[in-house]
Amino acid sequence: MMKTHDLAVDGLRELNQALHDADTLKDAREWRVVNSDGAHNIACGINDDISVDIDGHAGYYCAGMNQKASVTIHGNTGVGVAENMMSGCVRVKGDASQSAGATAHGGLLIIEGNASARCGISMKGVDIVVKGNIGAMSAFMGQAGRMVVCGDAGEGLGDSLYEARLYVKGTVASLGADCIAKDMRAEHLEELAELLASAGIDEDPASFTRYGSARQLYHFKVDNASAY
Amino acid sequence: MCGIVGLYLKNPALESRLGELFEPMLIAMTDRGPDSAGFAIYGDEFDAGIKLTLQSDGVDEDWEAIAKGLGEQVGTVADWFSNASVAVFKIAGEESAVRSWLADSAPQIRVLSVGQSIEILKAVGLPAHIASLYGLKGMQGSHIIGHTRMATESAVTLQGSHPFSTGRDLCLVHNGSLSNHNWLRTKLKREGISFETDNDSEVAAGYLTWRLEQGDSLEAAITGALKDLDGFFTFTIGTRDGFAVVRDPIACKPAVIAETDDYVAMASEYRALASLPGIKDARVWEPEPGRLYLWEKDTARSEAA
Amino acid sequence: MTDETQTQPYNPALRESATFGRDVIHEIQRAAETGIYDIRGWGAKRKVPHFDDLLFLGASMSRYPLEGYREKCETEVVLGTRHARKPVVISTPVTIAGMSFGALSAQAKEALGRGASEIGTSTTTGDGGMTPEERGQSSRLVYQYLPSRYGMNPDDLRKADAIEVVLGQGAKPGGGGMLLGQKISERVAGMRTLPQGIDQRSACRHPDWTGPDDLAIKIAELREITDWQVPIYVKIGATRTYYDVKLAVKAGADVIVLDGMQGGTAATQDVFIEHVGIPTMAAIPQATQALQEMGLHREVQLIVSGGIRNGADVAKAIALGADAVAIGTAALIALGDNHPRYAEEYQKLGSAAGFYDDFQDGKCPAGISTQDPELSQRLDPVAAGKRLANYLRVLTLEAQTLARACGKSHLHHLEPEDLVALNVEAAAMARVPLAGTNWVPGQGGY
Numbered sequence: 010m011m012k013t014h015d016l017a018v019d020g021l022r023e024l025n026q027a028l029h030d031a032d033t034l035k036d037a038r039e040w041r042v043v044n045s046d047g048a049h050n051i052a053c054g055i056n057d058d059i060s061v062d063i064d065g066h067a068g069y070y071c072a073g074m075n076q077k078a079s080v081t082i083h084g085n086t087g088v089g090v091a092e093n094m095m096s097g098c099v100r101v102k103g104d105a106s107q108s109a110g111a112t113a114h115g116g117l118l119i120i121e122g123n124a125s126a127r128c129g130i131s132m133k134g135v136d137i138v139v140k141g142n143i144g145a146m147s148a149f150m151g152q153a154g155r156m157v158v159c160g161d162a163g164e165g166l167g168d169s170l171y172e173a174r175l176y177v178k179g180t181v182a183s184l185g186a187d188c189i190a191k192d193m194r195a196e197h198l199e200e201l202a203e204l205l206a207s208a209g210i211d212e213d214p215a216s217f218t219r220y221g222s223a224r225q226l227y228h229f230k231v232d233n234a235s236a237y
Numbered sequence: 238m239c240g241i242v243g244l245y246l247k248n249p250a251l252e253s254r255l256g257e258l259f260e261p262m263l264i265a266m267t268d269r270g271p272d273s274a275g276f277a278i279y280g281d282e283f284d285a286g287i288k289l290t291l292q293s294d295g296v297d298e299d300w301e302a303i304a305k306g307l308g309e310q311v312g313t314v315a316d317w318f319s320n321a322s323v324a325v326f327k328i329a330g331e332e333s334a335v336r337s338w339l340a341d342s343a344p345q346i347r348v349l350s351v352g353q354s355i356e357i358l359k360a361v362g363l364p365a366h367i368a369s370l371y372g373l374k375g376m377q378g379s380h381i382i383g384h385t386r387m388a389t390e391s392a393v394t395l396q397g398s399h400p401f402s403t404g405r406d407l408c409l410v411h412n413g414s415l416s417n418h419n420w421l422r423t424k425l426k427r428e429g430i431s432f433e434t435d436n437d438s439e440v441a442a443g444y445l446t447w448r449l450e451q452g453d454s455l456e457a458a459i460t461g462a463l464k465d466l467d468g469f470f471t472f473t474i475g476t477r478d479g480f481a482v483v484r485d486p487i488a489c490k491p492a493v494i495a496e497t498d499d500y501v502a503m504a505s506e507y508r509a510l511a512s513l514p515g516i517k518d519a520r521v522w523e524p525e526p527g528r529l530y531l532w533e534k535d536t537a538r539s540e541a542a
Numbered sequence: 543m544t545d546e547t548q549t550q551p552y553n554p555a556l557r558e559s560a561t562f563g564r565d566v567i568h569e570i571q572r573a574a575e576t577g578i579y580d581i582r583g584w585g586a587k588r589k590v591p592h593f594d595d596l597l598f599l600g601a602s603m604s605r606y607p608l609e610g611y612r613e614k615c616e617t618e619v620v621l622g623t624r625h626a627r628k629p630v631v632i633s634t635p636v637t638i639a640g641m642s643f644g645a646l647s648a649q650a651k652e653a654l655g656r657g658a659s660e661i662g663t664s665t666t667t668g669d670g671g672m673t674p675e676e677r678g679q680s681s682r683l684v685y686q687y688l689p690s691r692y693g694m695n696p697d698d699l700r701k702a703d704a705i706e707v708v709l710g711q712g713a714k715p716g717g718g719g720m721l722l723g724q725k726i727s728e729r730v731a732g733m734r735t736l737p738q739g740i741d742q743r744s745a746c747r748h749p750d751w752t753g754p755d756d757l758a759i760k761i762a763e764l765r766e767i768t769d770w771q772v773p774i775y776v777k778i779g780a781t782r783t784y785y786d787v788k789l790a791v792k793a794g795a796d797v798i799v800l801d802g803m804q805g806g807t808a809a810t811q812d813v814f815i816e817h818v819g820i821p822t823m824a825a826i827p828q829a830t831q832a833l834q835e836m837g838l839h840r841e842v843q844l845i846v847s848g849g850i851r852n853g854a855d856v857a858k859a860i861a862l863g864a865d866a867v868a869i870g871t872a873a874l875i876a877l878g879d880n881h882p883r884y885a886e887e888y889q890k891l892g893s894a895a896g897f898y899d900d901f902q903d904g905k906c907p908a909g910i911s912t913q914d915p916e917l918s919q920r921l922d923p924v925a926a927g928k929r930l931a932n933y934l935r936v937l938t939l940e941a942q943t944l945a946r947a948c949g950k951s952h953l954h955h956l957e958p959e960d961l962v963a964l965n966v967e968a969a970a971m972a973r974v975p976l977a978g979t980n981w982v983p984g985q986g987g988y
Contacts, residue, residue, distance in 0.1 A: 054767030
């Protein structure tokens with residue numbers, strides 16, 4: 010049964026409480042949120058494989074710490090969409106503000122528009138697919154997971170990267186410290202094709218470049234001091 | 238640490254509704270800045286001299302007497318009206334003459350703004366209170382920028398409230414925190430810029446004032462600010478013909494811009510824009526770090542500063 | 543560690559420089575050899591004005607003391623009364639500060655939980671996530687929310703009794719964490735999603751918010767995720783404390799955790815430990831003033847840490863305005879850190895019992911600041927937990943003794959007015975009069 014929650018009338022606390030409440034969710038597996046109007050913390054902390062459609066723009070931390078749920082935002086999102094997501098899928102139809110998917114451990118974040126600065130900062134296992142461009146300092150200290158960018162990347166991509174893998178089709182304004190371009194081997198083409206398919210994006214994996222950690226900052230060396 | 242909002246009307250038919258459109262934008266930023274609020278509204282231009290916003294802490298300031306004094310000693314007062322603790326004067330005279338007469342004869346009066354178009358209105362308290370205090374809803378004009386303040390280090394006072402005037406028809410509002418404003422204030426004081434507070438944002442305003450006095454264009458002054466101001470900031474700068482938005486190169490503090498055929502609006506958060514007409518079909522985007530965005534009389538410009 | 547002054551005969555012709563002392567010369571030589579700053583654990587070692595410089599005015603004629611054994615002096619504290627449905631109730635105002643699994647062995651973390659739970663107080667996770675052992679052994683567990691978000695997950699968040707948003711700590715306000723490769727064992731690496739054995743550098747800023755206006759939204763998110771059940775603490779390193787406390791409260795904190803410069807760390811630059819932040823004693827009056835001006839003193843609770851060692855420190859911190867204190871270094875010592883039992887091994891590491899601060903090396907002979915399975919085994923969590931419980935009891939008894947002597951039936955009734963200072967520095971920082979005068983430097987009077 011599809012339930013519609015009017016945020017302007019029914020309130021945010023009531024929405025999130027309902028989305029956390031196993032009894033309520035027994036018969037209500039599909040949710041539609043209207044009049045979101047950029048409100049913060051919509052649909053955060055869900056722990057069930059329900060689906061939530063937000064009709065309009067969302068504010069900060071939309072679908073924060075998501076587990077299992079499928080959340081679609083039919084608009085733009087503010088800072089930290091799907092921050093610290095564990096599993097499930099969050100799809101942004103418009104643009105995402107800074108720190109999209111920050112520290113997320115798992116799941117799939119799809120941004121159909123552009124993502125601004127610090128997309129995937131400290132990512133810990135999430136997969137992020139961006140149809141448009143990403144801003145400066147994206148994937149900063151990225152630990153694990155994959156990021157796919159069909160457009161261009163801003164300054165300092167992958168600075169202080171650990172083991173996250175980055176695939177960018179367009180130009181990279183500059184690479185951050187310890188981030189380098191790497192060969193696309195067969196397993197990478199395969200991985201990228203899967204990621205694009207799971208996001209429903211039709212692009213040729215061979216047109217992307219892979220970036221990853223040069224692993225020169227893993228242990229302090231005096232010769233690298235300028236990078237600290 | 239604060240909320241910023243700005244609204245520039247491209248469609249003159251909306252000018253009679255500027256205050257009505259803007260009031261919910263300001264109030265939407267209450268959570269970001271509950272300590273004080275203010276706005277700079279542009280319109281009702283006066284070219285036969287200068288237009289000033291004066292302010293007094295005295296509850297029953299004798300504005301009539303001020304008008305009389307200014308009229309006798311400085312120049313013809315074409316028009317004046319008072320609104321809560323401020324009064325707007327249109328005078329056929331020189332700014333320096335007004336300032337020196339005020340300093341001698343009415344030192345309790347502060348000059349909040351000078352120009353041909355600008356009026357600055359601000360006070361301590363919640364944004365809704367300030368909006369109703371000044372009757373924001375009924376105001377008309379071509380554009381307006383506003384600010385809600387969560388004071389970081391300097392005191393919660395009217396002087397510490399934004400917008401800060403930075404010159405003729407220019408003002409600045411700030412969200413963020415500067416980290417090198419003390420040295421800069423010392424330097425600017427030596428250059429003859431005066432400051433009323435220890436507020437970091439006032440230093441940013443003073444910096445622009447100084448650069449403009451040196452003959453810089455607004456773009457050049459803002460480019461200089463990006464180099465010389467350290468710390469985190471989103472600035473919105475009101476000009477006679479529009480407004481400018483610029484974020485520091487790290488750009489942690491939020492900003493969002495919306496544009497339709499009728500207006501350009503900016504805010505710290507989208508929810509401040511949600512009440513605007515036609516917002517659902519507006520082009521909405523986030524200004525890039527270190528880039529200057531400028532709207533002036535239908536000529537939108539964006540350049541890498 | 544050898545002391546030259548003890549091994550060489552006194553020679554009046556040798557004059558040591560006050561500016562370039564032997565320790566300074568040694569550090570310059572070390573820096574020149576290695577090209578890297580000195581990284582160590584522990585807190586500030588330099589002498590700073592501290593609680594030792596304050597004295598209580600026990601009751602005599604103008605005030606009446608309470609009988610030590612018969613008349614009650616309450617110690618219970620409720621934390622998080624402002625917004626949380628389930629505030630944290632602790633039976634003594636001494637809590638265990640945040641220390642990570644990773645910095646500490648699993649045995650040490652378990653021992654902290656056991657000791658604290660026996661007394662009825664809380665313990666705190668650290669930069670590395672929550673372990674099942676820790677959760678299992680802690681009756682009240684505060685879950686830290688740090689910039690790195692290592693191991694952060696909503697399941698653990700909902701298991702926590704309180705959430706502590708960490709902006710900084712007293713040992714390194716403005717700096718991020720560090721955990722050197724030696725301590726990134728397989729389990730630690732797994733919890734932090736890092737390759738094993740690498741040097742881990744934690745961020746100094748949160749990845750998705752900056753400043754109090756954004757923190758307000760972040761705190762609201764954490765409340766939404768946990769359905770407004772548990773308190774949200776905000777932890778700050780003591781620097782611009784008056785402003786920081788006001789901003790944390792404006793952002794919505796239920797509890798402020800204030801860590802002075804003497805607060806410890808598992809690893810950071812020595813220059814950071816010794817040169818950044820203000821002493822605990824100087825920070826408390828600033829925080830108290832901020833809370834009082836907002837009308838929220840004792841409504842938003844204040845937990846203070848950094849150099850708390852005995853019941854007198856506890857009582858003095860409370861008298862200056864704290865609701866509770868947190869201990870880190872002292873708790874580790876109670877577990878067995880720096881014990882003379884391991885004197886020989888400390889010596890082999892180039893240190894000595896009572897001096898050991900190389901927590902970053904992971905070779906802790908006492909099995910506390912290590913991930914080495916053999917060393918960790920040395921610490922019996924049950925026995926060590928018992929020692930911590932004993933120590934917590936002593937802290938409580940000592941604080942009660944002092945409070946009763948000042949005529950207080952609850953520790954929270956201690957006031958600055960019950961204190962005087964031994965020297966001008968302490969008087970100025972603590973904002974209490976110099977002993978025997980009514981002069982508070984900087985506050986007028988004479």
